[in-house]
Amino acid sequence: MNNENWEVIIIGGGSGGLSAALTLVRARRRVLVIDSSSPRNRVSSHMHAVLGHDGKPPLQLLAEGREEVARYGGVVRSGAVVATTAVNGGFSVECSDGETFTARALIIATGLEDQLPEIEGLGELWGSGVAVCPYCDGYEVGDGRIGILATGPGSTFQAQLLRQWSPQIVYLENEVGVPTVEAGSGLAARGIEVVSGAVARVLSSNGQLTGVELTSGAHISLDAIFTAPRFAPRDEPLRKLGADRTEFPWGSFATVDAAGRTSVPGVWAVGNVVDANAGVSVTIGAGALAGGMLNHELILEDIQVAVTAMAEVNE
Ligand SMILES: Cc1cc2nc3c(=O)[nH]c(=O)nc-3n(C[C@H](O)[C@H](O)[C@H](O)COP(=O)(O)OP(=O)(O)OC[C@H]3O[C@@H](n4cnc5c(N)ncnc54)[C@H](O)[C@@H]3O)c2cc1C
The missing domain is CATH 3.50.50.60 (FAD/NAD(P)-binding domain)
Incomplete structure (x- = not known):
């Protein structure tokens, strides 16, 4: 699997990560989601205020999301990411079992831990x-x-x-x-x-x-x-990559723009890892928007590469 030419690696396969993945795989991007299967609302038997899914078990929503992503060729791998590094204009991601993967861009969707x-x-x-x-x-x-x-x-x-x-x-x-x-x-x-x-x-x-x-x-x-628990964002990858942060009364979070871009080019973040107040619906929306906007950025890069290649052929 690590020899695949991944375009986007999504760390975290909760509602934010899977939503971003669904948008990207439907845009025919090669997407790997790595997930340690510990979503924030795993303790709840049912979720509410999620239009069309009110009362559904949260883990059922995520199982359905995984199937939808897989239907379009996305790969969801179980595992925990332990290291994230910038390499050669892209990123390398290492899992706890030692396997590494590389991609052009990253979306961090690792959620937060509620400290009671x-x-x-x-x-x-x-x-x-x-x-x-x-x-x-x-x-x-x-x-x-x-x-x-x-x-x-x-x-x-x-x-x-x-x-x-x-x-x-x-x-x-x-x-x-x-x-x-x-x-x-x-x-x-x-x-x-x-x-x-x-x-x-x-x-x-x-x-x-x-x-x-x-x-x-x-x-x-x-x-x-x-x-109100203390919110601890699971944002080790964002800290390691040096993303800017914003101090809120409820904690310190990596800074993102409205589409989910961090200060590090090629690194995006969605859901509770950057927005403690986002419920499932908001998180799904944030993932979909980030997936679409990231695809636009990849297209801009693709144009640049194609124009450079064409210029070289014409020289
Ligand atoms: C008790 C409780 C009940 C809730 N009930 C509702 C509700 O009824 N309705 C509602 O709208 N919202 C509810 N929420 C909020 C909801 O849980 C969040 O909105 C939602 O989980 C945010 O999704 P996310 O994708 O950002 O993060 P998460 O759902 O937490 O998913 C993050 C994923 O990333 C994985 N991950 C973390 N670190 C790594 C790593 N290093 N490598 C690989 N994977 C990693 C985790 O294992 C997890 O699977 C509830 C929250 C709590 C605490």
Whole structure:
């Protein structure tokens, strides 16, 4: 497989990478997708707010995407990329099993890792009772008793956001507190209960979230918890290649333009690796746009090569 003359290697075969691949293979480009099969929403049994796929298991969407890419000759290889290097006007990519591949251009679509607060029981319920995105999981717990586990100054707004889904919102201060008097008044004015004290553990019964226990020993009954994890983009390739970065309040991400171009010519990036807030639909759109725009750039290069070759023949 490594002798193929790949035009584009896509690192990461989640919804962003596969969408870019589909556009490129339908443009008759030779595309290799390398994927370590650990998409961010793998913990969820169903996804929501994805038009035409609402309620579908996320892994089913990706299996269908792989089939669609393969139908047009794209290759999806299992594996983890461990090194990415610029070589001879293109790029070399090395997998953990030592195999290397080269291509004219790269799309990085490796997603991000959600780093949850270290609280007993929280991680086990991530994706089934503990969530981040109300548009993905809010409707299913509508009118329920929803805890907001504070992790930073934005958590009071997360509580206000969830208030759209339920009148029973409990803001768990944990070690964060309520950052401003104004934020506190907003919570009180919208009937959001504020619970002080650190959370010791998340409680569940038969895999179903039932509440939290504070370090004081008090129990708070809940139907669901929303929290804001720390976002850690899986962007080692972009760091190694020296792509410019932008600092956001929610973390440091490689900078891309609206089409997904990074500051490194020939290197593109889409999805959660550069945009923590992108759901599946946005990520699919970003992948499709990057695939199309990258194809335009490859055509511009192809023209240049053809014009140079023609000039040499005519000399
Ligand atoms: C609990 C939870 C529930 C969610 N529910 C919804 C929902 O209902 N609706 C919705 O729209 N969005 C939902 N999301 C958001 C959704 O997960 C993201 O929008 C989506 O996964 C982003 O796609 P991506 O392609 O950018 O990254 P990912 O889906 O994370 O895919 C990245 C891929 O790259 C691979 N990879 C990483 N590093 C390497 C490497 N070095 N080499 C090779 N491969 C690599 C990974 O294994 C993975 O397969 C949810 C998120 C979470 C956390």
